[in-house]
Amino acid sequence: MTGIHESSRALCSGFLSSAERFAERPALVVDNETISYAQLYGHAASVAATLQQNSSASDSRLTGVFGHRSVAVFSGLLGVLMKGDGYVPLNPMFPSDRVQSMVSRAQLKWIVAEAGSLAALEKVLELHENVLNIVIPDTDELYGLDDRLPAHNFITQRDLAPAGSWLKTAVDANAPAYLLFTSGSTGQPKGVMVSHRNVTHFVDVMVERYAITERDRFSQTFDLTFDLSAFDLFVAWEKGACVCCPTQQEKLFPAKYINSQQISIWFSVPSTGVLMKKLRMLKPDKFPSIRYSLFCGEALPLDVAEAFQQAASSSIVENLYGPTELTIACTVYTYDSERTPLEAKHGIVPIGQAYPNMKMLIVDEELKPVDPGQAGELLMTGA
Numbered sequence: 001m002t003g004i005h006e007s008s009r010a011l012c013s014g015f016l017s018s019a020e021r022f023a024e025r026p027a028l029v030v031d032n033e034t035i036s037y038a039q040l041y042g043h044a045a046s047v048a049a050t051l052q053q054n055s056s057a058s059d060s061r062l063t064g065v066f067g068h069r070s071v072a073v074f075s076g077l078l079g080v081l082m083k084g085d086g087y088v089p090l091n092p093m094f095p096s097d098r099v100q101s102m103v104s105r106a107q108l109k110w111i112v113a114e115a116g117s118l119a120a121l122e123k124v125l126e127l128h129e130n131v132l133n134i135v136i137p138d139t140d141e142l143y144g145l146d147d148r149l150p151a152h153n154f155i156t157q158r159d160l161a162p163a164g165s166w167l168k169t170a171v172d173a174n175a176p177a178y179l180l181f182t183s184g185s186t187g188q189p190k191g192v193m194v195s196h197r198n199v200t201h202f203v204d205v206m207v208e209r210y211a212i213t214e215r216d217r218f219s220q221t222f223d224l225t226f227d228l229s230a231f232d233l234f235v236a237w238e239k240g241a242c243v244c245c246p247t248q249q250e251k252l253f254p255a256k257y258i259n260s261q262q263i264s265i266w267f268s269v270p271s272t273g274v275l276m277k278k279l280r281m282l283k284p285d286k287f288p289s290i291r292y293s294l295f296c297g298e299a300l301p302l303d304v305a306e307a308f309q310q311a312a313s314s315s316i317v318e319n320l321y322g323p324t325e326l327t328i329a330c331t332v333y334t335y336d337s338e339r340t341p342l343e344a345k346h347g348i349v350p351i352g353q354a355y356p357n358m359k360m361l362i363v364d365e366e367l368k369p370v371d372p373g374q375a376g377e378l379l380m381t382g383a
Contacts, residue, residue, distance in 0.1 A: 010171040011178075011199050012081035014238030016041070022214050022240035029261065030069055030245040037240070040075060042163045047079025047112060047137055049161035052169075054133065055083075059109045062179055066090040066099075066121055067114035069220065069245045072138040074233075076112030077224070079137075084169045085110075086176035086193070089224035092120035100127040102181050102189055108132065115139035125149050135160075173197040180227050182324050198327040199230060201383040205355055206235045209332075210265065210292050214240030217289075218265045219258070221251065221272065227324050228296055232267060241265075255281035262289040266312070269297040273304040282311040296320035296329055300349040305335045321351035330358050330380055358382030 181189035322330035333352025
């Protein structure tokens with residue numbers, strides 16, 4: 001597969017290529033607004049140039065992105081990658097002391113934040129002793145935030161560098177593309193860094209598996225702090241497809257959203273499918289536009305897979321599995337109406353087989369392979 005071993009291939013490389021090839025095609029639907037590749041590129045390049053011109057070589061190669069799904073947040077995330085940093089998504093809904101802990105442990109000096117989350121950001125900044133530099137690309141109105149927090153620096157919309165001043169920089173494929181904090185078994189957030197090489201390999205496998213084209217329309221149902229969001233964004237943008245983000249209200253009626261946006265690649269946690277089945281949204285042939293119905297993040301109940309297959313009757317239903325440390329997903333199982341009921345244990349769809357260039361082994365407590373059908377710990381290695 002081409003491109004996997006390029007030393008300077010960054011996670012945003014596919015987006016940059018699509019922005020050249022498909023400038024006027026939709027890259028993003030968010031807050032009921034459609035943003036073209038050219039528009040999103042312009043916003044992202046402006047953020048990237050601003051970070052380049054104001055940061056120093058001694059700053060961390062990680063930059064925070066604080067906010068919900070919005071043009072400012074998506075362009076901020078891309079801008080961070082285009083600057084050559086890895087992004088650290090920070091959720092305004094998390095307790096402020098938890099977010100401050102993430103900022104501190106990631107040693108962040110820079111955060112890109114959306115205007116709509118400034119009230120939540122203020123609570124985080126009040127707890128943080130070191131100087132932070134905050135880029136707010138979608139407003140000039142700080143409502144006195146800079147006066148109340150004089151220790152921190154703020155760059156607003158009027159201070160952004162022009163998109164044309166962004167300088168493309170080489171990126172080490174082994175450098176972190178993102179750092180995500182998982183819940184951690186101790187309750188203390190656990191930071192997991194994933195490299196550009198890891199994610200671009202995953203993107204290549206997914207693009208090929210699902211034959212993605214610029215005509216595809218992806219659902220985007222995950223918070224950015226959940227690594228499944230990286231699938232929606234970067235698999236879509238690799239080939240010029242569109243990422244469709246439902247509002248909080250629209251997330252309550254996913255069936256209506258699928259049809260109104262003509263979603264072709266649906267991806268959600270199984271509990272969304274459970275809710276849709278419970279509310280009788282999964283009527284036969286309800287979703288003719290869907291090519292692939294994908295689930296990950298939780299165990300997939302067999303009855304939900306069956307119901308979704310009937311609702312998206314021309315789609316292929318797949319169950320993906322993988323912890324954050326193994327780059328979004330590492331095994332996959334394709335639902336089959338005849339075979340799967342025989343293979344499902346306790347009414348749960350299996351997690352399937354390893355992706356290309358991944359190997360799996362199930363071992364006992366002494367790290368010796370167990371016999372088929374025996375319980376053990378899953379070990380995996382690969383790209």
